[in-house]
Amino acid sequence: MALNVPGLIAVIIFYSITLATGLWAAWKAKKSEKNKTQTEIAIVGGRNLNIFVGLFTTTATWVGGAYINGIAEIVYLPSRGLAWVHAPLGFAATFIIGAVFFVKPMRSKNYVTMMDPLQETFGDTMGSILFIPSLLGDIFWFASILASLGATVSIILDVKGYLSIIISGCTVILYTLLGGLYSVAYTDVIQLLFMIVSLWVCVPFALLNSATENIAYTAVHELYQGPWIGKIQTEYIARWLDDLAYLSLGGIAWQTYFQRVLAASSSKQAMITSYLSGILCAVMGIPSILIGAVAASTDWNQTSYGLPTPNERSEWNMILPIVLQYLCPTIVSVAGLGAIAAAVMSSADSSLLSASSMFAYNIYKKLLRKRASDREVLCIMRLSMVLLGSAGMGLAFLSHSVYDLWFLSGELVYALLFPQLCCALFIPGTNAYGSAASFLFGFILRLLGGESSLKIPPALHYPGCILVDDVYVQLFPFKTFTMLVSLITLVVISYLAQLLFMKNILPMQWDVCNVFRKETSRAPQWELEEQVGLQQS
Incomplete structure (x- = not known):
């Protein structure tokens, strides 16, 4: 397979647009705020994000590379299917539950990070201990989504995955370091719009490919690998409900979510933004569901991918880029790659900003050096971005094990941090x-x-x-x-x-x-x- 030159050019253009947007947002952050501290501007954007930008950056909290790839993978897997896709419903519930119960008490008290109420209630030392599962979750999340992008690029562009990991990681670190939440929020708008357009452009070509059977038929009839709609066996109902509760409630106690909530200009705007993000989050899962259904309905022997099938090759985790590569025209598959890159970067910058914000503000300033100046805290925040981002890029080469570690740390956030946040607030x-x-x-x-x-x-x-x-x-x-x-x-x-x-x-x-x-x-x-x-x- 030769180097995909048009795809490489398209990716370079997309990265350039993203970086330029991030740098412009960094300039805007310096010019637009006069009465706010630099730390507050970097962490919560001066608390003046408009509802349009707020909607897109809040949705991008969970709509990322793992979201669009993971949904397609679960739908495609013969042992799972659509019945086991929790993410659209679960994360939509996260935003709605957050809006109903958590947004107002957090935003009305002008907290800067999610750790503020925890330190206020349980003390600075205990708050710093509670920071550990959140920190690990953000680092492993950053690493796992960079790893998924590296694998995707290697399939579609025939470029070594580690190059994509390094370039993507450095791009995210650079614009996040310079502009803080402003850069993250405005690049999220570009990335999410690009994701929406690109994925929906790819879906019709995949559905109409001659190697693909009608997905309405294969949803309930066994053809190539079984009905893709899936089913929940009676003995697995408790497990299914447990996973849904984990996504719905476990997604609340993350700084990436509250960073957007706390950046809204008012509690009312924050609540509206969270409600709308829940709806958009669910809608964003539809293209991935259709792509997963297409993969389960395809006779791969009629494509250049050939046999054995992706499932038999244990490549189900890369089913979305495989569909884009082998069932769509080259130009369309390149657009799909841009969507995946956009999704990955929108999640990566959020996790990087989240971890560095809490470390600089809640650990360094409140615990290690209480007299630190605003400029000093900002420098520590930027230094931690570089260190944490570098650690994440290093871990990205571990691929699958990193994703498993992120999932475990996410469960620790659900089991340990969510109860603490509920008690601190209510x-x-x-x-x-x-x-x-x-x-x-x-x-x-x-x-x-x-x-x-x-x-x-x-x-x-x-x-x-x-x-x-x-x-x-x-x-x-x-x-x-x-x-x-x-x-x-x-x-x-x-x-x-x-x-x-x-x-x-x-x-x-x-x-x-x-x-x-x-x-x-x-x-x-x-x-x-x-x-x-x-x-x-």
Whole structure:
């Protein structure tokens, strides 16, 4: 297969447009804001994103390379099918649930990052510990989507994948470093528009290819590999619901989402943007569903791809670029590659900005160097972008294992961070003791459940744990169970600690987290004297 010169030229043009947009947005960030700090401009864009830009950049939070590739892959897989595609419904629910419950309390208090309410409620030290799963999730996410782009480029352009990883990573780092959220938001607009147009242009050509059977027929009839609509076996219903809950609720406790929410000019605009993003997110899944259906309805022996099929070659994870390459004209497949590149970059810049924002603002400024100037924090933020981006590019060469690690870290965010955020925003009286106990217990409980993708056998066999191809699979909804246990643990331990200290069952000297000593220091003098008297007696 020879180098695809037109495709290479098209990709270079797209990258140039993206970089130019990012640099223009960086210039705009410096020129348009006079009364905001540089850190606030970089992290939340001066809180003045209009609803159009806000809609596109919020949608791009989860509509990325893994989204459009993953949906097509699940639809194509004979063991899965459309019935197992959770992403459009799950992420749409994320935006809608976020708009109903989380947007107003976050935006109305003018928080800068998602970690602010956690540090405010549980203390700076505990907040820094809660930062770890979020950091790992962002780095592994950055790496996995760069890896997917590298594999796609190698299929369509016949160019070494590592070149695409390096060029894409450096481009994202450069414009994100210079313009912060402004660059990310405005490039998201370009990337999402390009994604919408390119994918919808590719779909008719794939559907009408002579090697493809009518997808309405193959949806319910077994032809090449079985009905692509799929089915949910009775014993897998709990697992299906668990995955849906994981995507719907687990997608909320991420800085990439709240970064857009906090950048809106008002709470009302943030809520409207989140609602509309949920709708657009679901719509963006339709082209990938159709492409996956086309792949399942194609006689590959009639194409230059030949036999064995992508499923038999274990190339199901690359089914979207394979369809674009072998079922669409060259020019159209190049446009599809641009869509994938756009999707990848829209996700990569979000994760990079997310991790660096929280590290610079919540870890460096609030914990390590509280007197740091605004300029110093901005420099640390830019330095962390380079370091984290470089680490992500290095990890991208591990490909599949990186994606599995991201999925596991995403589950940790769901099981550990989501309950913490709920308590910080909605349940008064929760404290650092409950937070620490919840984090530790939830982490251990999740690891005991095992992870089939990483070949980690479960030490704790929930009801319905079965052995499939020498790998244990948990059919019990253990991810949601772990999240609920973490939530209950946080509340119970917080109120238990409050009872023990405030009733003087435990001496105040044992309050190592300095939670209740602060409260007693604010109490009236007569109440303090009474407590001292009780302790002396």
